[in-house]
Amino acid sequence: MTSTTANTSILERARDRVLIKGEGLTYDEIVEVLRTPDEMLPDLLALAHEVRLEFNGEEVEVEGIVSLKTGGCPEDCHFCSQSGQFTSPVRSVWLNIPELVKAAQQTAATGATEFCIVAAVRGPDERLMSQMRDGVKAIKEAVDIQVAASLGMLTQEQVDQMVEMGVHRYNHNLEAARSFFPRVVTTHSYEERWDTCQMVKASGMELCCGGLVGMGETLEQRAELASQLAELEPHEVPLNFLNPRPGTPFGDLEPMDSKDALRTIAAFRLAMPRTILRYAGGRELTLGDLGTRDGLLGGINAVIVGNYLTTLGRNPKQDLELLDELQMPIKALNASL
Template sequence: MSPQEAQEALADAREALLGERRLLRVEELARLAALPDDQVAALGALAHEVRLDRLGPTVEVEGILSAKTGGCPEDCHFCAQSARFDSPLLATPMLDDQEVLQAAWETKASGASEFCIVLAIRGPDERVMARLLELVPLVQRTTGLQVAVSAGILTENQARRLAEAGVHRYNHNLETARSFFPQVVTTHSWEERAETCRLVQRHGMELCCGVLFGMGETPAQRVELLGQLQELRPAEVPINFLNPRPGTPLAERPLVGAWEAIRWVALARLALPGVLLRYAGGREVTLRDLQALGLTAGINALIVGNYLTTLGRSPEEDLRMLEDLAMPVGALSAAW
């Protein structure tokens, strides 16, 4: 792509998003994905302009808790929690009330407004549902935090009951494009995940639907995924980068390059201008010293502290980064 063609692609995207105020089409996203590396900074600047236009400078902070770790029957090739792989991660029983509340209070102390309870399961059985229906109002009542849940594939009845219990957001990641999904998961389908996402929205919960870059997908498949997320219209999209886990089929995959990561952060913002775009797993090892740059290329939400099976930065480091960038911490809602 020539310098003139690159400038035209950026100008056309800017007019579509800020002038016409419409979503970019898949072919327009593919055009931006083909920009040369020396245009990534300009791509990020446009993404930051769009983020400020739609949602302002505020950043939403969230803490997550693995309330039931390991032993998952599914074969997601990136995940150390699968019982099908020879991972060093040991399965543990579900945490008790006090352990969950302690984690919630630690999350609140970081300035977070959202707390997500995560379970490594295909989907909840009745025993797990009963625990969630106890925990969600308990955490809300005790800490005042908004409570999100990630518990796998749902039925219609389960989605209704979780919504009635006060679940604010339900997390169910697509992870990757429909065309690439069978190469990383075989025990359930992309369509099953998408149907749970639709159930979440049908019952009034906000949908948190994340992506995982770096599993071997092509740029075209990443663009495909962004188009599929446009169709689902989630409230929040966590951006994860593969941090290869020992014992999993993707253990030897190379990390996504830092500059490539910034490109796809920016493209996610341009594809999904009004969502909460949340820094999630893998950012520390992928972006290293460029983490602040993502916050000026479209990111407007953070998971702070540790992730499900990997360590994150200290909340203090992230909050200092936001202070340095003059980005206030607060709760956000999507602006589709």
């Protein structure tokens, strides 16, 4: 059997499992998808796009993010320039409430329906929780937009407080597959992240949980991450591609190959057909303009617009113009409720 015949078979089996049976791919099938040769990539992306349309429709959810507390994080996530343990140039900065409100208003002006407040911390202390209460209240009074948060690991009490504040969605990424996680972070465990995710799901908040690829993991570990996310069943999966940051342990790694990135997008979509799959950090470096278009036609159905936490993104106007060109309507706010 030739490699092309073998990989045609995995696409046929993926079509049957996902589109006909409505199930996500198994780990072994995800590995096969990630091994799809370049000549089969257009067919793979077309299948992933068909799955996206079947289970999620044509609308694209747009989100903006802002860092409430930047830098000085005690954790040692090897990809992140916000860690206080590395020599990267990010230093601790706090935003005030008027700045948060202004950022939310600017995000809403792009057509975004989600505004995520992020803090570089292991988990929130009382000062941060207090600022979140005031910030969420002020944003809701000033602008019509859903408020999400990403503040690290939570206790059950803090989860309950987030619900009381009216936080719509909580982001806490697994970051990497369980088997690769100790190579990425040593100051906390994979299980600690998993536990926070489970508490968030049980609370009724939507769970946003994704990961980062291109950190030196094997293809099998990439498939493992997709399988573990599928087991967790988050409402949304942000897919990040490593943008090597100077001064971090991963600062000298080469950016991920663009075709591997597109295969990863398709594999994650086929593993989680009903999940919001969001373009997140690193896509500009890894995929460029053409690859960004290919990903939107290969399984992606949500984007972060503007800048990320420590890296620059595309001009929001470029993303919005691309969505218009592809005739992909932006999801309305009332559709997110």
